[in-house]
Amino acid sequence: MTIVAGVDFGTLSVRVSLVDSERGLIESAIAEYPLHRKREDPEYATQSHNDHMRALVAATREVLRKAGVHGIQIEAIALDTTGSSVIPVGKNLQPLGEYSLWCDHRAKGEAAEITEVARREGLEAIQWCGGIYSSEWGFSKLLHWLRHNPEKRSDFASAFEHCDMVAATLCGITDPKDAKRSICAAGHKWLWNAQLGGLPPEGFLIKVDPLLKGVRTKLDGAYATSDQIAGKLSADWAEKLGLKPDIPIPVGAFDAHWDAIGAGCRTDDIVNVIGTSTCMIGITPSVNLVPGVCGVVEGSVHPLRTGIEAGLSAVGDIFSAIATRAQSDVKTLSSGLEKYRAGQTGLLRMTWDNGDRTVLVNPNLRGVTLGWNLQTTAQDELFAAIEGTAFHTRVILDRMAEHGVEIKRVINAGGIPQKNDVLNQVYANVLGRPVLVPSRSVVSLGSAIFAFLAAGTFKTIEEAQDRICPSYRTFTPIAAEQRTYEQLYPLYRKLYFTLGQSSQELGEILPRLIAVAESVAGPRSR
Numbered sequence: 001m002t003i004v005a006g007v008d009f010g011t012l013s014v015r016v017s018l019v020d021s022e023r024g025l026i027e028s029a030i031a032e033y034p035l036h037r038k039r040e041d042p043e044y045a046t047q048s049h050n051d052h053m054r055a056l057v058a059a060t061r062e063v064l065r066k067a068g069v070h071g072i073q074i075e076a077i078a079l080d081t082t083g084s085s086v087i088p089v090g091k092n093l094q095p096l097g098e099y100s101l102w103c104d105h106r107a108k109g110e111a112a113e114i115t116e117v118a119r120r121e122g123l124e125a126i127q128w129c130g131g132i133y134s135s136e137w138g139f140s141k142l143l144h145w146l147r148h149n150p151e152k153r154s155d156f157a158s159a160f161e162h163c164d165m166v167a168a169t170l171c172g173i174t175d176p177k178d179a180k181r182s183i184c185a186a187g188h189k190w191l192w193n194a195q196l197g198g199l200p201p202e203g204f205l206i207k208v209d210p211l212l213k214g215v216r217t218k219l220d221g222a223y224a225t226s227d228q229i230a231g232k233l234s235a236d237w238a239e240k241l242g243l244k245p246d247i248p249i250p251v252g253a254f255d256a257h258w259d260a261i262g263a264g265c266r267t268d269d270i271v272n273v274i275g276t277s278t279c280m281i282g283i284t285p286s287v288n289l290v291p292g293v294c295g296v297v298e299g300s301v302h303p304l305r306t307g308i309e310a311g312l313s314a315v316g317d318i319f320s321a322i323a324t325r326a327q328s329d330v331k332t333l334s335s336g337l338e339k340y341r342a343g344q345t346g347l348l349r350m351t352w353d354n355g356d357r358t359v360l361v362n363p364n365l366r367g368v369t370l371g372w373n374l375q376t377t378a379q380d381e382l383f384a385a386i387e388g389t390a391f392h393t394r395v396i397l398d399r400m401a402e403h404g405v406e407i408k409r410v411i412n413a414g415g416i417p418q419k420n421d422v423l424n425q426v427y428a429n430v431l432g433r434p435v436l437v438p439s440r441s442v443v444s445l446g447s448a449i450f451a452f453l454a455a456g457t458f459k460t461i462e463e464a465q466d467r468i469c470p471s472y473r474t475f476t477p478i479a480a481e482q483r484t485y486e487q488l489y490p491l492y493r494k495l496y497f498t499l500g501q502s503s504q505e506l507g508e509i510l511p512r513l514i515a516v517a518e519s520v521a522g523p524r525s526r
Contacts, residue, residue, distance in 0.1 A: 002075050002457040005060065005243070006448030008255050009052060009081040009162060011035060011103070011276050016059040018067050018074070019448035021457050024468055028444065029063035031055035036098065040521060043105040043363075046098035049087060052162070053169065060241045071242040076249070077170075077233065078226075078451035080444075081162035083254040084189035086141040089165070090155040092174040097149065099162055100141040103277070103313070105355060107144035108135035108363040114143075117208045125191040125200055130293040132361035136313075137189040139205075139212075146211045153211075158218045161185040163252030164230075170249055171231030180222045180230045184253035187297030188309050192223060194298065224251045225303035226258075226450050248454040256281050256414075257301045257309070258446030261461060263413035263438050264469040267305060268406045272393060274414040274423070277357070278312040280396060288404040292359030293396075302461060308405060310396045314354035315389050316416055318367065321353065322385060326378035333382050337422045342387075342429060342484035345380040347371040348492060349388035350499070352510070359399045360500045364511040368499065386423050387485075390430035391492040397431065411436045411472070415443065421475075429481040430489065436472040445469065 002021040007014065012035055017028040033051040038044045064071055088096045100107070114133040118126035126133065133140060142159050158176035160168070168179035186192035191200050199219060205212035224230075230251045238245035256279030260271035270282045283305045289296055294309040301307030316330075323330045348370045355363035369381060397407060410433060417424050417437045428435040449464040458464040501507045 002452065002455055003069060003073050004448050004451035004455055004457075005063075005074050005077040006444040006446070006451055007056065007077060007079040008258075008444035008447055009079065009166070010255060010443075011082055011101070014052065014055045014059050015444045016056070016063045017444040017448060018063055018069055019445070019452075019468065021452060021467065025440075025445070026069065027063050027067035029059045029066055031059035031062070035101065041106070043108070045101040045104040047085070047101055048098050049095045049165065052166065056166070057240050060243070064242055072244045074243050074247060075457075076247050076451040076455040077243065078250050078447040078454060079163060079166050079170075079252045080255045080258040080447050081166065081252065083161050083163060083185050084137045084141065085162040086138050086145075086159055087162065087165055088142065088145055088152070088156055088159045089176065090157050093160075093165070093168060093176065093179075096152050096155055097145065100145065102136050103354065104141070105135045105363045107140035110143040110147075111135040111137070111140035111363075114139055114208055117204065121204055121207060123191075123200060123204055125193050125196050127289050128193055128297070129188065129191065129295045130358070130361060131291045133191075134294070134357070134361050135355075135363045136357065138185075139190060142215070143209055143212060147209075156218070161189070163254065167230040167249050167252050170233055170237045172234030172236060173231060176218065177221050180224045180228070180251050181219075182251050182253050183223050183225050183297065184257050184300040184307070186223050187300050188254070188295035188307075190219070194223075198223065225299040226251045226253050227303040227453055229454060250450045250454040253300070253450075254279070256311075257307065258450065259413050259442055260301060260446065261449055261465070262442035262445030262447075262469065263411050264465050264472075265301070265411065266462070268408040269411060270397065270400075270407050270409070271411045271413050272417075272427075274315055274412060274416045276314070276316045277354070278315045278389065278393070278414070280310040280358070280393070282308040282400070282405065282407070284308055284405055290400055290403040290405060292361055292399060294358060308400070310358035310400070312351060312389060312392055313357040314351065318351055318353050318385050318389075319382060322378055322382050328378070330382075333379055334420065334422065337379065337383055337386075340383045340422075342426075342481040343488055345371070345376065345384050346373065347376065347380060347384035348488070348495065349381065349384035350495060351385060351388040351392050352500070356500060358396050362500060364514055365500055366510050366514065368495075368510075370495070383422075386426050387430065387488075388492070390427045391489060392496070393427065394431055394489060395493060395496060409436060410434070411438070413438055413442050415441070424475045425478070428475040428477045430485045432477055432482055432486075434477070435475045437475065439470045439473055442470065
């Protein structure tokens with residue numbers, strides 16, 4: 001019997017779970033931290049490293065108390081985080097600011113520049129991340145920071161993804177070159193590719209902006225899959241957390257990727273990790289480059305397979321915004337949605353409220369709803385938004401299939417599917433295939449699986465999944481509903497590509513609206 005701690009840093013809180021190799025999940029505890037936003041700048045989203053670490057201490061001590069487990073019994077701890085959530089650091093890994101969170105889109109201009117130079121210079125790595133670089137990813141965020149913090153450039157020593165920064169902190173590492181870096185994070189968000197020599201060449205980065213001179217060296221280090229060890233828990237942090245020192249900490253990864261492992265993802269599966277946004281994570285046996293996806297990376301999800309990532313920039317956030325505008329909450333507004341029929345609202349809802357992550361990779365889009373009438377309610381819009389996220393998911397799955405990615409099973413994981421059967425059924429009806437939902441939450445379960453590997457309890461991920469992962473509930477398509485969605489889906493696709501691409505006749509409308517709003521709002525927050 002082995003007990004490990006699995007840690008999941010989400011957008012608003014950290015969850016620490018204690019998992020037993022024989023009994024499964026013992027107990028979980030959650031501690032929250034603030035997300036810093038600014039009404040005058042909707043692209044702004046940051047968080048504090050110190051807030052994260054304080055919350056980790058609180059959640060770890062609380063879960064030990066609730067479970068009645070002594071910290072000396074914990075044999076390993078593993079951590080996943082949101083991403084790309086980037087923090088610049090100075091000497092001794094001291095933060096030079098806050099994390100630019102995954103949902104911070106201030107770097108959309110930098111992302112466009114990186115894409116343009118990559119295409120002009122024929123950078124092969126750009127094809128491995130869908131052909132378009134995103135404002136949600138590492139180099140665009142770092143370049144934005146360098147441009148807008150000139151007074152801190154002389155102190156800049158390196159930059160880290162959250163998953164790498166927290167692991168290095170817990171291990172007591174103070175030299176950036178001694179910190180191991182996640183292949184999951186680097187491959188999906190930093191153009192890192194082992195076959196192409198790692199990070200992009202210095203010459204390419206300088207052509208994007210001379211401010212990136214020397215950055216490749218500053219990001220240098222050991223890049224590793226999550227079956228390798230980042231280090232061991234330092235005595236200082238062991239005391240703070242209430243654990244014993246020197247337990248192993250594996251190289252971290254992104255929350256959605258490990259949630260997919262916790263959801264039982266195997267080769268040729270797609271897991272929709274549905275929360276504030278959706279990350280779609282797949283494991284494929286071979287490399288298939290897919291235009292518009294967020295990366296095809298060998299070893300990113302499963303150390304011995306190829307991982308593929310896509311997703312929606314907002315899902316739960318859209319539901320919450322609709323409820324807030326109605327002076328309600330999602331739970332209240334959802335009451336009665338199970339009685340709705342496919343297409344009955346007459347609405348078609350584009351879920352671009354926070355831009356498009358896949359397949360257009362365009363932050364200059366916003367939510368669009370067609371079909372309002374004088375009797376349309378907020379609840380109607382909520383149901384249409386659920387349908388819209390399902391349609392958008394189908395667009396992505398179609399794009400993958402068109403480029404040779406075989407999909408045998410679709411699994412809905414994350415926080416929302418656990419408590420929203422309406423959403424799961426709509427997805428099954430729209431996708432025209434069964435949707436599997438884990439019978440209980442898998443958040444932080446993937447972290448626990450990698451902690452077990454670090455502790456030597458299980459030899460393979462599959463062995464750990466067979467022992468730890470929950471069974472599924474299955475939602476099968478309802479024929480009549482599916483037929484209705486087969487009529488609506490072509491309309492959604494037409495609107496998606498006509499309104500969402502700048503090359504199309506109507507593609508300039510939403511970007512122009514954003515530009516006008518920004519021009520009258522005054523100076524941007526940086």
